[in-house]
Amino acid sequence: MVSESASAHPLAPAWLARPDDANDLADRVWPSSALRDDDGMLVIGGLRADEIVARFGTPVLALDEQDARDRAARTHRAFAEATARHDGVARVYYAGKALLTTEVARWMTSAGLGIDVCSRGELETALAAGVAPDLIGYHGNSKRVSELERAVDARVGTIIVDSAIEIERLSAITQRSGLSQRVLVRVRSGVHADTHDFLATAHEDQKFGFSLDEAESAVARIRELELVDFVGLHCHIGSQIFGVDGFRESASRVLELHERLLDGGPVPLLNLGGGFGIAYTRADDPADIDDLARGIVDAVADECQARGIPLPVLAFEPGRSIIGPAGVTLYEVGTTKPVSVETETGAATRLYVSVDGGMSDNARPALYGAQFSARIASRTSDEAPALVRVVGMHCESGDIVVDHEFLPGDVTPGDLLAVPSCGAYTAALASNYNHVPRPPVVAVREGEARVVLRGETIDDLLARDPGIAPARPATNEGEE
Template sequence: MVTSPVPAHPLAPAWLAVPTDANDLAEGVWPAGARREADGEMTFAGIRVTALAARWGTPVVLIDEDEVRARAARIRAAFQAAAARHGGAARVYYAGKAFLSAEIARWVRAEGLGVDVCSRGELETALAAGVPAGEIGFHGNNKSASELERAVEVGVGTIIVDSPLEIERLAAITERLGRPQRVLVRVRSGVHADTHAFLATAHEDQKFGFSLEEAEGAVARIRELAHVEFSGLHCHIGSQIFGVDGFRESAARVLELHERLAASGPVPVLNLGGGFGIAYTRADDPAPIEELADGIVDAVAAECQARGIALPTLSFEPGRSVVGPAGMTLYEVGTTKPVQVAAGESSATRLYVAVDGGMSDNPRTALYGAQYSARIASRAGDGDPALARVVGMHCESGDIVVDHEFLPSDVAPGDLVAVPATGAYSAAMSSNYNHVPRPPVVAVRGGEARVIVRGETIDDLLARDAGLAAPAPTKGEK
């Protein structure tokens, strides 16, 4: 990373240095297949971005298939190797909530991962893509009776139970169907990951799982049931986590519970969730997955040895770290506008760069204050670095795509702007706010590109409006 020694812009956050080159692509932030060619234009997995935009329009979410596959394989290998060093085994499930389509499910399955789902729609997508039901884990804090019944009917490998009511629903369903079902009990370890409050999911005052004290009663109840099989514990401490410390502390607390439960029956599985962080900006510095895997598994193994208990089969659920860095979104600039902003006793200029997408195709900045990077993609800019804010086209002042970035000052209408690390939680969280169609998702591999999720059209939006047609009455309507 090369940055200039000049002071940061008065409106820039402390972590954002003025770059010596506002066209550079920071290693680790941009997809492995993103390149800037000699003429200044970017290519993605061997295809020029102008060609991709011309074919599919903008915004368009691009996914590098080879990188997704490589990341899935690398994560699986890292955890399996770490567990094997201690004579144990590890399983990895792709967290579909990050972004799930039939093709994504097939890619990760081909690389040896199971798939974790948390809704009927995600379940049916995975099944339709050919993922064996036994390789699927089903999450969710409010699974309906119909969702649970469908999961049991198709033979989902594991249901992660989240409440006493869900245990009773599952008991009734499995008894009626006469089919056994393996479950994990989700627990809150009390460890709060160093992350955004809405992303941290193991502290006590939140909707997921059982407290460590409540979990013992939940497991006792499950062990009474004829068709519900207790397979172990699950604990997920949050998202966008860069280090091992949170996992280490959480595992120690959960293994204390594991030891008590093992005194009265087997506890074969410990699932420690996912949440491994990625780089959205050059200020982010996530540890290599091998380092995380070794650190987490070593900590679990040491805790088990100290307690005199066997190392359980370990499971993990990465999502963002599989697909996030492999994605990049292209936008077209519509307007630019310098805005004078108060900065102490003086003022400074921020360049607003408005693009043809926004919070409808990526709401993370608006929801979480997430930070992203950006670069002009269709050419290399000639202007000096200017502090810019890339904003969307929605009727919201909080419609921000990239909050703080230095772009060449000559960025102009018609330029393509690329935002990296959008493979996770952009298309997955997209909406039709302001009646804006959701963009296509295009996979690129070996110089070839294909749509894996079709973009919507205005006709698609209008077709859902019952006031614009006379649909046949459904059952129960007159």
């Protein structure tokens, strides 16, 4: 709950309301299993935060496995039911770039999803997980010849071609190998998603895909090739999108191209990508996946009907909306520091709360200015809410984990701090900046936990440096 009458803090953004209870767990922001036990301890997947930390240390990314599985199954069902209303067929691919491990890949395929990859490493991870190659889609704007060769040899279901050069490379590879390869042509619809510029991927001035005009020539060239099979178009308008309007407009433009291409042969598939948003703060209001699926599919079906063309097989590539809400990062508070800031109405204080992780395990705030939430995980408190900024331990002033949040004013060193909605693009973007080891990712379910991505140690980091001499064995005193 938030207080409508509470006066705003002069350093707080307009969207951040002071909560009545700075211990509460906001709806939509936390995994479905998250709760506080009688001791005030945060519990995820039936496991207390202090038990998770005792086993794996901090920082640690805890994934609510059942939450992720349920979201995958619900997403698959939502699009299947939405297309069935129009006698159509839907395919759903999990966008592996959000977070991909062999375990996560198996959760997704068990829910009926394929896997979308965009690098050799992601491809090999999916294959190692036992994902059937025909359930894999391979993205990327700069695939190496060796990577394309591997994809063709592995018999991946579709390669999403991104340039004329890539088409010719695939032609040469298929001729050498004698293997055919199904492809989608990625297009830029010109629709700019209502999101950060770095996350919007369909406007014209960026690296992905063909313009709508260029795509016709690309498809014509593919149709000339003996072993490269054109099966449809692909368009992804961006990420962290809350509504259907952008998808509706993009689909309308792409279907105009789709209709023209039907004159030269079948266009059985239309992939509209993903980018469905989630709640990172209580101010975020993403669309429900069932409403989103119906809205997008109805818009495509209406457009096809108006054009008098059959509804193609529709494909979608959600990632964040499935794995994002399932993840909670646990940190330990190291220091707190009140900082006085002069404002137009006088001095105001913001409490800086430093934790033992930061931009190396969550780059999104530094990269995009992304907002997150936070709660003390190890206890509750009756102290009045204080405006805090949660910062990391890196040697960067931009090392911010949570830019604006209200926490109990007695937050103190040794407290466990939980940051929700960390399942997507945290571990996937993690680095070793300042020579900090990347933390583990653990799955929690029914009170049990297991590692799905091993954390690194200092020894792991040192092992990469060939200039470090191996430790010499101890010698007896007096030996030369």
